[in-house]
Amino acid sequence: MDVLGALNLGDIAQTFSKMGMFPVFDLAYYIVSILYLKYEPGSVEVSRRSPVASWLCAMLYCFGSYIMADVMLGSSPLDYFQHNSHILLASAVWYLLFYCPLNLFYKCVAFLPVKLVLVALKEVVRTRKIAAGVHHAFHAYHHGFFIMIIVGYVKGSGVALISNFEQLLRGVWRPETNEIMNMSFPTKASLYGAILFTLQETNWIPMAKSTLILLFTLFMITCKVVMTARHSHGSPFSLIESWVCHLLFGSPLGGAVEDHHGGAAAPVSPSSPAKSKEELSEGTRKRKAKKAE
Amino acid sequence: MDVLGALNLGDIAQTFSKMGMFPVFDLAYYIVSILYLKYEPGSVEVSRRSPVASWLCAMLYCFGSYIMADVMLGSSPLDYFQHNSHILLASAVWYLLFYCPLNLFYKCVAFLPVKLVLVALKEVVRTRKIAAGVHHAFHAYHHGFFIMIIVGYVKGSGVALISNFEQLLRGVWRPETNEIMNMSFPTKASLYGAILFTLQETNWIPMAKSTLILLFTLFMITCKVVMTARHSHGSPFSLIESWVCHLLFGSPLGGAVEDHHGGAAAPVSPSSPAKSKEELSEGTRKRKAKKAE
């Protein structure tokens, strides 16, 4: 019975890891990503004044992870743009989200139940990207553990890591904060995921890659769906992190849960985008997006 | 008679597209480019205090398009610097423009009739660069339409697209604007040119490349020479653009001609460099350059 269960899990994982991402999952990824772009204050205004800048930002939101990973491994940053169908699909999503009459498309996808499904699908893509990034780096540098971790990390985090420069494209400059200093949950999870997949790739974790992909995907989906549904931006890592950081790096412990995550952002206004990128409460976001219309 | 005319046009276009750019056309390109650098407020002061920073800026003005296109296609950004004669020629122009006794060289090339000729020659080089950029990208990615357009675009626009970072080199930082948000005429024309040459390269435009080069060059020369002579910075595209943007992107139409182009720059001071880079009226420029001496 147990053996059969294990076999089944392995089979499911195998099937799951072979599943194509295009177009359903990628579509969800593009929708959620560009939705977050629309939540950014000022982005709707930019889309009216300068469609080219808005389109470029949307492309960075959708393909930033590919661009950065290609840069990190010395390939052409435009390499992914040879997939015309992906670019056209993302462009269509961008157009519908920003310019659809009556804002209909936006209202559909921002409707909470729909959005929860899309967020779940997006996390499937994110996990795949991390695994693919680590694998890609492994092929280029068989013993480059740090390279694997970094490439997996940027593949998972995407545009968040270059949000300072993405904002600059929209005429916004916030040098006092960045995603590395104030990591949001998806960025942190990408870092931990990249470490896990690197350990798996170098055989330090005795587990099939497909199983790890399945488990990590389930973890990410659970976390993000719960966080999105509850409009929360706490992190499931914060308790253990605050202890580890206290022990290793002498970070203050008292009220560490908020302190390590929120305290860092203290001098920054509460609606700072590095913090709020993916974690701002739904309510504020909608208000902002509506005002911007 | 008609056939003969067509034949002649084809022959002329063929001859024209075979014509070498070095040294005459390139020299004009360097002179006009570094002239625009000298028009930038503060650049003369930087040339006195830090010749190395000034020289680097001049190189970015002359070779920014090559550097960016190489980066976009994953090559070494210094690749073009192997052409020592080009670098030396540009350096000589930089030296003469900034340090010539009595400012003689500057006075010669900034004299309007001379400048009009140089501007015309510069546009010849720009068109060639766009065509070469598209062709180069086509060879790397046969179906990468977006890549061809982007590479042709950066080859035509040159330093303008990275003007924020070029300014940073001179200690100036203006995050509230950039060339993508407020495209000047040459940048816009480069974008449209890149689209045209991409369509030609992929056989969507039934026209020989040499003919397209000739026609686009003539269009660019006419526009730029007229604009330089009239000290204007309107754009021949603005009417059609305002309608297209209104229909597609819901941009406001009333007074759209100024609104789409000037409105975007409204919060920015009228002498903002992104706007004025190549389009500031001659008078203001000369005054500024003289004051800076």
Place this chain on the structure above:
Amino acid sequence: MDVLGALNLGDIAQTFSKMGMFPVFDLAYYIVSILYLKYEPGSVEVSRRSPVASWLCAMLYCFGSYIMADVMLGSSPLDYFQHNSHILLASAVWYLLFYCPLNLFYKCVAFLPVKLVLVALKEVVRTRKIAAGVHHAFHAYHHGFFIMIIVGYVKGSGVALISNFEQLLRGVWRPETNEIMNMSFPTKASLYGAILFTLQETNWIPMAKSTLILLFTLFMITCKVVMTARHSHGSPFSLIESWVCHLLFGSPLGGAVEDHHGGAAAPVSPSSPAKSKEELSEGTRKRKAKKAE
């Protein structure tokens, strides 16, 4: 006797240039580099709040020259990170310098006699890097004199050239100055060294490379040790530079020694990091670092 002397010098130079840098010299390089990072105002605070950002900055301080040279030559910027032992050693130094109980490690290595030895060892590595950078570029571009100089220059200067962006990682943004506009002594020496090694590589200087390495190392060690010991940030080049700049670039001569170097920084606060990176007087530094604890 003279021949024997020459032979001996050649032998010594040969042996010296064959000497491995890892781990002793590299260790000194990492210690001094990360020490300078700790001197930066705010860096200790960042290390408490965001260890990842602090670690990344430390890596940029240690490996910035490799990263930049790889970028300049079109390779992967992470290429050097395949040397796990180097990364681990630098990470250990970073950990000890920032998190060692009682700040013991910092106190040891910042003790002047120890520091002078480490500074001397660091200059050995710097000279090697310049030579290796020029040689690497020479292999890629046999006649690319400018490329050789630029690559040698970035290999010698390291993180200083990208200090604006390294600071951004720590939430600091000082656009009004940069290392190119206000070169510190090591940056300037790297530029001159890169020119010398390029001339040697292209046979314009009739001297064995090993001899040039030995002589340049001795020059750098002497200068840096004296400057560190005397807490000075004058430059041995300033007199000749001020004359050359006056003749070639019309820079003001009166009080030129301070003017060319200090004058440029006049509008900047005296503790500006571009200036002070490696040259701030010991006293101020220690006070700052202590306050930051």
